[in-house]
Amino acid sequence: MTAEQFTLLIHPTLVVISVFPLIGIVCYFAWETRQRRLQIKAGEKSKIPPLVGKNHVEIGKWLSTAVVTVSLIGLARPIIAKNIVKNTLWATNTFQFIFLILIFLFTIITFILLFRARNKLWRGIFATLSGMGVVILGCQDGIFRRTNEWYWSHYYYGVIVTLLMIFSVAIIDDIYRDKSLKWRNIHIILNCLALLLFIGQGYTGARDLFEIGLWSPPPS
Ligand code: HEM
Numbered sequence: 001m002t003a004e005q006f007t008l009l010i011h012p013t014l015v016v017i018s019v020f021p022l023i024g025i026v027c028y029f030a031w032e033t034r035q036r037r038l039q040i041k042a043g044e045k046s047k048i049p050p051l052v053g054k055n056h057v058e059i060g061k062w063l064s065t066a067v068v069t070v071s072l073i074g075l076a077r078p079i080i081a082k083n084i085v086k087n088t089l090w091a092t093n094t095f096q097f098i099f100l101i102l103i104f105l106f107t108i109i110t111f112i113l114l115f116r117a118r119n120k121l122w123r124g125i126f127a128t129l130s131g132m133g134v135v136i137l138g139c140q141d142g143i144f145r146r147t148n149e150w151y152w153s154h155y156y157y158g159v160i161v162t163l164l165m166i167f168s169v170a171i172i173d174d175i176y177r178d179k180s181l182k183w184r185n186i187h188i189i190l191n192c193l194a195l196l197l198f199i200g201q202g203y204t205g206a207r208d209l210f211e212i213g214l215w216s217p218p219p220s
């Protein structure tokens with residue numbers, strides 16, 4: 001295995017040991033939260049402890065942080081290897097080089113501020129800005145986007161699911177405050193879609209390891 005192939009494994013390794021286990025825990029608590037709410041609504045006594053909702057949200061915040069982190073690493077590797085180093089960007093296009101570093105920092109900082117914001121307007125602003133950071137980084141040279149086969153592209157699934165995780169954090173208070181359940185239902189629909197996209201990431205990511213170059217024929 002070459003050094004470049006090794007760096008290609010950093011992102012999948014982190015996903016497997018952090019994101020997928022967290023998805024399991026988040027979904028377990030999501031199901032319990034819903035069952036408890038529906039049992040109480042039907043006037044039954046629920047055996048599910050009241051803390052399940054809080055646990056879902058706490059682990060959900062970790063999930064969303066893990067997804068944003070692994071996506072930034074997934075984007076950084078090809079940008080560094082196939083754009084910055086390949087074109088010696090710091091010497092040939094210093095402006096672009098500094099711009100890329102600033103966008104990475106901007107995305108991380110706005111995502112941290114999203115957790116700190118209390119007011120609805122600021123949460124909307126920071127969610128939009130960190131989402132924009134991910135999209136701008138995704139548009140850079142070096143990233144294998146598979147646009148001609150967008151319907152099973154690891155890149156498009158990855159960016160969409162990252163935006164959905166950012167959105168979930170942004171609407172936490174709206175889900176709790178809204179008595180009409182509108183935000184709760186929007187959350188359920190979007191995150192069931194996110195779950196399908198996560199499954200798609202398992203398949204498309206493993207496939208891309210072959211296509212982007214981890215695989216080399218065994219010595220004969
Ligand atoms: C795969 C990801 C996720 C799925 C499938 C999912 C699904 C669900 C479901 C089914 C519920 C229960 C709704 C009901 O009462 O009927 C729920 C509640 C909720 N979710 Fe998620 N969710 C996910 C991730 C997240 C994330 C990342 C966050 C934000 C950090 C989040 C925040 C919330 C909140 C605030 C509630 C209300 C909890 C309560 O009632 O105490 N969820 N979610």
Ligand code: HEM
Nearest residue numbers: 012015071074075077078154155158201202205206208209
């Ligand atoms: C939650 C799951 C995942 C998310 C959100 C995610 C997200 C991303 C993103 C945004 C990129 C950059 C765009 C691209 O090159 O396609 C990427 C790259 C990549 N991902 Fe994932 N990914 C996930 C799971 C996986 C898994 C399970 C594998 C492998 C088993 C994998 C393998 C790769 C590979 C090989 C690349 C290309 C990296 C490069 O060109 O250096 N990903 N991922």
